[in-house]
Amino acid sequence: MGIYTLRRFVWAVPVVFGVSVLVFMMLHLVPGDPVKMMLSEFQTTQEQLDLLRSQLHLDESLPKQYARFVWGALHGDLGYSIRTKRPVSREITDNLLPTLELASLGLLVAAIMGIGLGILAALKPHSWVDASSSVFALLGISMPSFWLGLLMIFAFSLHLKLFPATGGGDLKHLVLPALTLGLTESAIIARLTRSSMLEVLRQEYIVVARSKGLRESAVLLRHALKNALIPVVTIFGLQFGRLLAGAVVVETVFGRPGIGRLIVEAIINKDFPLVQGIVLLVSCTYVLVNLIVDLAYGFLDPRIRYD
Amino acid sequence: MRTCAKTDALPSRRAWRATSSLWLDAVRRLRQSKGAMIGLVLTMILFATALLAPKVAPYPPNKINVGGFLERPSAAHLFGTDQFGRDVFSRVVFGARISLTVGFVAVGIASVLGTITGLVSGYYGGWVDNVLMRLVDVLLAFPGILLALAIVSILGPGLRNVMVAVGVSAIPTYARLTRGSVLAVREQLYITAARSVGVNNTRILLRHVFPNVIAPLIVASTLGIGTSILWAAALSFLGLGSQPPEPEWGRMLSEGRQYLRDHWWIATFPGLAIMITVLGVNLLGDGLRDALDPRLRA
Numbered sequence: 197m198g199i200y201t202l203r204r205f206v207w208a209v210p211v212v213f214g215v216s217v218l219v220f221m222m223l224h225l226v227p228g229d230p231v232k233m234m235l236s237e238f239q240t241t242q243e244q245l246d247l248l249r250s251q252l253h254l255d256e257s258l259p260k261q262y263a264r265f266v267w268g269a270l271h272g273d274l275g276y277s278i279r280t281k282r283p284v285s286r287e288i289t290d291n292l293l294p295t296l297e298l299a300s301l302g303l304l305v306a307a308i309m310g311i312g313l314g315i316l317a318a319l320k321p322h323s324w325v326d327a328s329s330s331v332f333a334l335l336g337i338s339m340p341s342f343w344l345g346l347l348m349i350f351a352f353s354l355h356l357k358l359f360p361a362t363g364g365g366d367l368k369h370l371v372l373p374a375l376t377l378g379l380t381e382s383a384i385i386a387r388l389t390r391s392s393m394l395e396v397l398r399q400e401y402i403v404v405a406r407s408k409g410l411r412e413s414a415v416l417l418r419h420a421l422k423n424a425l426i427p428v429v430t431i432f433g434l435q436f437g438r439l440l441a442g443a444v445v446v447e448t449v450f451g452r453p454g455i456g457r458l459i460v461e462a463i464i465n466k467d468f469p470l471v472q473g474i475v476l477l478v479s480c481t482y483v484l485v486n487l488i489v490d491l492a493y494g495f496l497d498p499r500i501r502y503d
Numbered sequence: 504m505r506t507c508a509k510t511d512a513l514p515s516r517r518a519w520r521a522t523s524s525l526w527l528d529a530v531r532r533l534r535q536s537k538g539a540m541i542g543l544v545l546t547m548i549l550f551a552t553a554l555l556a557p558k559v560a561p562y563p564p565n566k567i568n569v570g571g572f573l574e575r576p577s578a579a580h581l582f583g584t585d586q587f588g589r590d591v592f593s594r595v596v597f598g599a600r601i602s603l604t605v606g607f608v609a610v611g612i613a614s615v616l617g618t619i620t621g622l623v624s625g626y627y628g629g630w631v632d633n634v635l636m637r638l639v640d641v642l643l644a645f646p647g648i649l650l651a652l653a654i655v656s657i658l659g660p661g662l663r664n665v666m667v668a669v670g671v672s673a674i675p676t677y678a679r680l681t682r683g684s685v686l687a688v689r690e691q692l693y694i695t696a697a698r699s700v701g702v703n704n705t706r707i708l709l710r711h712v713f714p715n716v717i718a719p720l721i722v723a724s725t726l727g728i729g730t731s732i733l734w735a736a737a738l739s740f741l742g743l744g745s746q747p748p749e750p751e752w753g754r755m756l757s758e759g760r761q762y763l764r765d766h767w768w769i770a771t772f773p774g775l776a777i778m779i780t781v782l783g784v785n786l787l788g789d790g791l792r793d794a795l796d797p798r799l800r801a
Contacts, residue, residue, distance in 0.1 A: 207640075214641030225657050233659075334789075338782035340733055342740045343756060343774030346763060354764045437646025444648060445737050449760075460741050463656040471656045475649060482646040 201491055208487050212480055219476045220265045223254075223468050230254070234278055234466045248278075252469070274473035279465050284473035287458060294364050295454035298373055298446065299439045305378025306385055306435070311428065313382070314389025315421065321394060329386060336383025341442055345376040345449035362451035373450045377442045381435060385428060393424040426497045433489035437482050529718075532794040539790020545783025553599040560593035564750040573766045583768040585759065591769060594750035595776050601751050602732045602780060605666050609731035612670025614724050617677025622708055622716075624678065625685025636682070639675045648672075648734060655743050662735075662751065665744040669734045673727055680723055684716035691715075718795040725788035729781040736777050752777050 223230045231249045232240075252275070253261055268274065274284035317329040352372060353361035359372050396402065397420055405415045444456035451457075455474060462470035533539050552559055561581075568588030576583040582591035624635040642650060654668035688694065689712070697707050736753030738744040745751030752773040759770030 210637055211640050211644050214637065215644050218641060219653075222653060222657055227658070334782065334785060335778075338729065338733075338778050338785050340736055340740075340753070340756075340774065340777050340781075342737060342753070343770075343777065346756065346760060346770050346774065350763055350767060434646075437649075441647025441649060444652070445741065448741055459652060460743070463652060463743060464660070466656075468656070471653070475645065475653050478649055479645045483644050 200494065204487055204490055208483055211483055215479050215483070216266055216269070216476065217262070219472050219479075220262050222472055222475070223252075224258070226468075230468065234468055236466065251276075269476060274476070275469040277462075277470045278467045279470075284470050287470060288455065288473060288477060291453055291455050291458045294452055295440075295443050295447070295456060297370060298377060298443055298452065298454060299436075301370055301374035302377030302381065302439055302442070302446075303432075303435065305374055306381035306439075308382075309378065310382035310385025311389050311425070313386040314428075315393055315416075317386070317390040318393035318397065318424075319416075326390075329390070333383040333386045336380050336386075339380060341376055341380045342445050342449050344380060345373070345446055348372045348376055349450070364452045364454075369450075369452070373446050373452055376449070377439060377446045380442065381438060384431070384438075385435070388428055388431060389424065392427045393420060396420050396424040399423075423497075426493070429496060430489060430493050433482075433486040436485045440478055440482070529791075529794040533790055536790040536793060538786045539794065542783045542786025542788070542790055545779060546787055549599055549603065549780055549783060552596055553603045556597050556600055560590070560596040562590040562593040564594045564597040565589060565748045566593075573762065573769075576768055582772040583766070585755075585769045586762060591755075591772055594755060595752070595772050597750045598752045598755065598773065598776060599780070601662070601745065601749065602736070602777070605662070605669070605735040606728040606732040606784075608666045609670040609673065609735065610724050610727045612667065613673035613727060613731075614677050614720060616671075617674040618681045618713075618720060620674065620678040621681025621683075622685055622712065625682035626689060626704070626708055626712060628689075632682075635678070639678050642672070642675045645672070648737065651734060651738065652743075655738060660743045660746070662739070662745045662749065665735050665738045668738070669731050673731065676727070677720065677723060680719055681716055684719055685712055688712050688715045722788055722792040722795060725784060725791055729784035729788065732777065732784070733781050 226233055229245075231245050231252070231254065235245065235248065249255055253264055256264075272285050274288075276282065277284055277287055280287065313329045313332065317326040320326055349361045349372065352358045360369055361372075363369055402415060402419055405419045406412075410419075440456070443454060444460060446452075447454040447456040448460055455478070459471060459474045461467075462474065566589060568584065568590075571580075571584050571588040573586060574580055574584040574588075580590050580592065582595060585591055585594070620635055620639070624632045645653065650672035651665075651668040654671055655664055658664035658667065694707060694711055697711050702711075735744055736751070736756075739751045739753035740757045742754075742757065745754045747754070755773040756770045756777075759766070759768075759773070762769050
């Protein structure tokens with residue numbers, strides 16, 4: 197286990213290095229002059245262009261720029277937003293909490309709905325419950341989340357007036373966005389829980405548990421579900437990534453503040469330091485989450501031995 | 504080397520007969536699946552709509568009608584009209600062309616580049632495999648739509664750039680899938696046989712390895728078209744993709760957003776179009792998976 201943990205950490209190092217190189221190169225991959233592009237909407241003089249170029253250290257050699265970029269990032273310095281002139285790290289921390297709230301509540305919705313539906317479907321395979329849960333899963337995968345969000349706004353805020361349509365703040369503002377995000381994600385969890393549960397229910401230890409006269413609820417909960425959820429847990433790392441991506445869309449639909457909206461606005465404003473900062477932070481977090489999920493896998497399922 | 508070519512040709516013709524019956528089996532299984540058939544019909548309708556758009560649509564998609572802003576759905580305008588008096592039905596019909604193009608181009612980029620990467624990586628192994636797979640790992644470190652967002656921010660907004668962005672961000676899926684299949688195929692006796700009679704690597708890869716890893720790729724590409732359409736629509740919805748006045752579904756939805764309260768039809772029908780399209784492609788893809796790989800059937 198120790199060696200495996202170590203090896204996973206060692207694997208993460210080149211990945212994070214690659215990510216940092218790619219994010220750093222973003223500015224240099226822009227077709228044409230990145231400084232001109234960033235200021236394309238303004239009347240600028242050559243001096244102003246040169247000033248921004250030297251502020252972004254674009255007049256230095258590439259290795260030196262990269263070293264500066266990494267050194268800064270390691271110390272929490274991601275440069276300054278071109279539009280607001282505020283530090284990128286401040287922009288991100290100011291917008292982090294609403295996105296985390298949205299993502300965690302969305303994940304909760306997804307887990308409850310997905311695992312619940314998956315179990316129901318697996319208990320009575322090929323019944324109408326199973327059929328309707330697979331139809332639900334299929335619709336969930338095919339439905340664009342921005343459309344689902346608009347339908348929610350149309351039904352629950354414009355007509356039933358139960359929840360506010362847009363904006364951030366209290367829990368009431370969080371209900372519709374979290375439902376939108378969670379419902380689309382629950383489809384995948386439902387599918388996976390169903391197949392995993394069906395697999396486990398075929399195992400011999402379930403037959404043994406039943407034949408020794410254990411209550412069905414105990415068989416299902418203690419013996420089946422616990423084992424069936426192991427593969428489900430492993431996709432939570434992937435889910436985290438999908439939730440973040442979903443947040444980009446959902447935040448825009450509901451006009452909520454957050455990282456997702458921040459990056460969309462930064463891209464539209466051609467605010468490169470801000471885009472780079474967000475991309476770097478999110479992808480490094482993603483690598484870390486997947487690392488943790490991978491390691492947790494071994495603890496959850498003692499049958500798994502890495503060598 | 505003449506004899507070599509001969510021995511090469513003979514079993515491969517026999518192999519073709521065997522694979523053709525394999526494909527026939529798959530088609531038979533596909534036809535038995537209700538879901539796949541529904542998916543096929545939906546996809547065919549979509550293709551027909553896209554091809555015959557000028558015939559199906561009663562109005563030109565961008566024709567502004569000054570007298571008819573925001574009209575409710577009626578016999579003259581099946582899906583109503585938008586804030587410029589444009590016929591929403593005609594725009595949805597022409598939007599099918601855009602979405603299909605986006606889906607195919609993006610999947611084309613992803614599957615060609617991904618498959619080549621996977622073939623080379625899996626077949627040669629060693630340091631080539633190591634380097635290519637670490638690169639794929641790096642691409643996979645950008646979760647979901649983030650890589651596409653980053654690429655759009657480099658290339659700038661626009662439909663063409665969105666196709667590239669969505670395509671490139673799907674490369675890892677195809678690379679890993681192909682590599683996995685190649686690793687299994689590489690150990691087969693017929694590959695050793697081909698190698699021992701002196702067939703060169705490129706030929707082995709194209710004639711012997713590739714045909715045997717193509718089935719999962721077909722499934723992934725079909726499902727990938729659905730995902731690409733969904734992502735591209737999302738990017739256009741965010742204002743990063745299609746530009747006015749293109750009748751792109753995601754952007755039509757975004758434009759219809761502000762009229763949602765009293766003019767629901769502007770945002771509803773493009774959304775429905777996206778969902779039905781993606782649903783059809785997904786049903787077909789699921790059916791293909793069951794048909795091409797009976798072992799995976801639940």
